[in-house]
Amino acid sequence: MSSVAAILLRGAIWNIGAFLFGQGLRFATNVILARLLSPGLFGVMMIVTTFKMGIELISDIGPGQNIVSSTNADNPKFYNTVFTFQAIRGGLLWLALSAATPFIAAVYKMPDLLWIIPISGAGSFIAGFTSPARDFLRKWMRFRALGILEIAVSGVSSLALIVLALISPTVWSLVIGGVLATVFSTTASYFLRAKLRLRLQIHREFAPEILHFGKWIFLSSLAYFLSSYCDRLFFARAVPIGVFGVYGIARSISDLIGILALRLGGNVLFPYVASASTTSREALRLRLASVRWRFIGVSALGVAVLATGSDLMIQVLYDRRYHEATWLLPILVVGSWFTVLAVANESALLGLGKPSYGALSNVVKLLFLFVGLPLSFAFDGLLGATIVVALADVPKILTLQIGQRRERISFARQDAIATLAMIALVIGWEGLRWSLGFGTSFDSLPPLLPAR
Numbered sequence: 001m002s003s004v005a006a007i008l009l010r011g012a013i014w015n016i017g018a019f020l021f022g023q024g025l026r027f028a029t030n031v032i033l034a035r036l037l038s039p040g041l042f043g044v045m046m047i048v049t050t051f052k053m054g055i056e057l058i059s060d061i062g063p064g065q066n067i068v069s070s071t072n073a074d075n076p077k078f079y080n081t082v083f084t085f086q087a088i089r090g091g092l093l094w095l096a097l098s099a100a101t102p103f104i105a106a107v108y109k110m111p112d113l114l115w116i117i118p119i120s121g122a123g124s125f126i127a128g129f130t131s132p133a134r135d136f137l138r139k140w141m142r143f144r145a146l147g148i149l150e151i152a153v154s155g156v157s158s159l160a161l162i163v164l165a166l167i168s169p170t171v172w173s174l175v176i177g178g179v180l181a182t183v184f185s186t187t188a189s190y191f192l193r194a195k196l197r198l199r200l201q202i203h204r205e206f207a208p209e210i211l212h213f214g215k216w217i218f219l220s221s222l223a224y225f226l227s228s229y230c231d232r233l234f235f236a237r238a239v240p241i242g243v244f245g246v247y248g249i250a251r252s253i254s255d256l257i258g259i260l261a262l263r264l265g266g267n268v269l270f271p272y273v274a275s276a277s278t279t280s281r282e283a284l285r286l287r288l289a290s291v292r293w294r295f296i297g298v299s300a301l302g303v304a305v306l307a308t309g310s311d312l313m314i315q316v317l318y319d320r321r322y323h324e325a326t327w328l329l330p331i332l333v334v335g336s337w338f339t340v341l342a343v344a345n346e347s348a349l350l351g352l353g354k355p356s357y358g359a360l361s362n363v364v365k366l367l368f369l370f371v372g373l374p375l376s377f378a379f380d381g382l383l384g385a386t387i388v389v390a391l392a393d394v395p396k397i398l399t400l401q402i403g404q405r406r407e408r409i410s411f412a413r414q415d416a417i418a419t420l421a422m423i424a425l426v427i428g429w430e431g432l433r434w435s436l437g438f439g440t441s442f443d444s445l446p447p448l449l450p451a452r
Contacts, residue, residue, distance in 0.1 A: 056124055073136070077205065078203070082132060088128070231251075243324065309433075332390055356403075361403075
């Protein structure tokens with residue numbers, strides 16, 4: 001095996017291992033919480049999380065990406081400037097979220113949000129003091145320590161949520177549990193690399209470099225949030241809060257594949273491409289092609305298996321209050337395939353120091369959803385809108401393809417073949433399941449064109 005393949009494979013193993021452990025534990029925790037809490041509470045927390053993530057993303061200037069991509073990262077003046085910007089941002093995030101709380105509570109007619117949002121938002125302030133040690137480990141591709149940290153945070157977070165839900169089966173168990181998980185994660189980050197001499201300092205010689213790279217991360221993050229969370233903002237007002245909570249469960253499960261792709265893209269592919277950015281584009285493309293085949297091939301198999309068995313999983317693990325997710329989930333899982341391709345392509349361009357393509361592609365995705373969601377919902381309700389959400393990354397992929405061709409690092413043929421293979425796998429698994437008498441995962445779909 002080549003050194004490139006060995007590095008990327010080692011990174012993939014640690015990232016996938018930590019991810020599977022963490023998400024498996026998180027999924028089991030969600031099943032337990034679903035027994036203890038009502039669907040409406042998950043709907044409330046989905047609103048809180050959406051706005052919290054939104055304010056975090058629209059203020060993102062890429063502190064981690066700056067450290068991974070910059071040749072000045074090891075200079076204490078550079079990483080202390082990054083750390084200080086990050087800490088200031090965390091404080092401003094908390095203030096901004098608290099200031100927006102009365103408006104959010106009024107829009108959704110939920111007075112409890114006046115307390116829930118500021119307390120949950122305290123996590124953003126705490127996270128602002130996270131050590132940049134994690135970003136240095138990404139830069140050096142030291143995946144073992146990152147994996148161990150991820151596993152530890154997942155374990156503590158799940159334990160805290162379950163214990164709090166047993167003590168108080170209210171929305172506060174979810175709020176306080178989330179804050180405690182952030183406290184643990186931030187504290188643990190200081191044990192990853194003791195040699196960093198962190199100070200709250202801003203050095204003028206490095207601030208322009210950080211902000212110049214960060215402006216594209218900011219624009220990309222803003223568009224990413226709006227394009228990735230606008231369905232939640234839309235459905236929160238368009239459907240009853242209980243239905244919204246069920247949609248949130250389906251969305252969180254389907255997002256697992258996309259989250260794994262983001263981890264591999266951000267922790268493995270992006271640092272590797274950044275470290276090899278001086279290599280000729282053709283040589284770099286050839287190095288990545290064979291390894292990339294393996295990643296997206298495994299992803300195609302995972303999407304097919306999850307899509308064809310997700311409805312049975314909902315029926316077995318969740319009570320009848322959540323069974324509407326049996327038809328939501330297969331659609332969203334199939335859509336996650338396009339997220340995998342989009343992440344792989346965007347990470348490669350970011351590693352080349354071209355974040356502008358990612359920003360543009362997220363804007364295109366946002367426009368697609370901005371037009372498609374209300375039209376599809378008016379035409380065919382929740383089913384039509386869910387199909388639009390599942391297809392939202394297709395225009396993003398097409399936009400990224402323009403950037404890849406310009407930068408001579410395109411994998412269009414590979415993506416097309418893999419997509420056909422994924423479709424064939426889904427059809428094959430569905431046929432096998434039907435022949436065994438279990439029907440198909442799409443049997444519970446409501447009529448595509450309901451009678452008016």
